[in-house]
Amino acid sequence: MDKADDSSRQVSKWANLHRDILVIIFYKLDVRDLTMGASRVCITWFLASHDKTLWNTVDLAKFRQVDGESLSLRNFLNKIIKFFDIHETRRNLTNITKLSRSTPKNLFFDYDAYIEEEDLMFAAERMPNIEKLVLPRWSFQTKNSYQFAFSQWKNLETLIIANDSSLTGKLGFQEVGENCSNLINLKYMGDFEKNTAENIVRYLKNIKRLSLRCSSISHLGVLLLIRGLKNLAILNLSHCRESEWDHIRNLEMVTIGNLEQAATQKQVIFLGCSLNLNNCRVCKERPYCRFWPYGIKNWRNDEIKEFEF
Incomplete structure (x- = not known):
């Protein structure tokens, strides 16, 4: 009985912690531990888990972080099954928005997440105050789903897209x-x-900062951006490679030097690698095939601070 009483008193002490202290503790947890664990301990913890300061940023990649503790066949198979679970994104969004409500200003989808039309619209409806949005490469959407989602995100200032x-x-x-x-x-x-x-020049006329970091680029397309975006102030072409098709079709022979000159004439800050690419570690690591594992490693980084996440 004494041990049971001691255990009960210990639980009571944790449950009676001041809400501000609980929020500080919860801030150290990842999204999964907060939504699936701490918020379900008791009513006090449940209420503290709704604190707005916890939900400024929703990073769905943290739901998919690999456990380093075990490499058993069972865990390996579970990870494969989970990777191909197309409903995982919706479940994660549902669990998060029960606590976050409309608070989040930053929403980062996982690089390899699968987003159905309903997922994007669900996120936009539940989190309409997003200012910084990261979309994954596996995201087939219709005109209607894009229209609904972005009609909710009127405050959007930064958009990061991984495209395949x-x-x-x-x-x-x-x-x-x-x-x-x-x-x-x-x-x-x-x-x-x-x-x-x-399309960017036609529809996104207000762009000031543009990064194509680590992309395979059309030099003609980039020249069109420099000339067409009247408000462009900074352009990042670090670790880019000219696409093979563009190299064949580039009848005007537009070079990186031409792009840099055009940017200088427009007073656009131009960021790129050294002319000797052998001096660039990131470029040297880039494979000639299987680009996307390299992309996963690099897409959260950028020389323009607004694109880091």
Whole structure:
């Protein structure tokens, strides 16, 4: 009985901690531990887990972090099953928004997450105050889902996109431009072709900071951006490579030097690698095939601070 009483008193002490202290403790937890663990301990912890300071940023990648503790076959198979679970994103969003409500200003999807149309619309409806958004490469959306989502995100200032044409489909630049007048920061990572540049110039006229870091780029497309975006102030082409198709079709022979000269003439800050790419560690690590493992490693980093997350 004495041990039971001691245990009961110990639980009571934790349950009676001041809310501000609980919030400080919860801030140290990752999203999974907070939503699936701490918030379910008792009513006091449940109420503290709603504190707005905990939910400024929602980073869904933290739901998929690999446990380093065990490499058993069972855990390995569980990770594979979880990777291909197309409903995982919705479950995570549901659990998070029960606590966060409309508080979040930053929403980061996992690089390899699968987003259905309903997932994007659900996130936009539940979290309408997003200012910084990171979209994954596996995200087939329709015009309607893009229109609904970005009509909710009127405060959006920074958009980061990982694009794989075979997995992402057509991006909704028109829907973004029509709804997000505050958008001034754009990062695009993947295959950057001339038609993508044309859509950005047509619909995202207010862009001031643009990063194509680690992308395969069309030099003609980048030149179109420099000339067409009137408010462009800084352009990051660090660790980029000219796309093979563009190299074949580049009849005007637009070089990196031409791009840098055009940026200088427009008073655009131009960020790029050394002309001797052998001196660039990030470029040397880039494989000629299987780009996306390299992309996972690098997409959270950027020389422009607004794109780091």
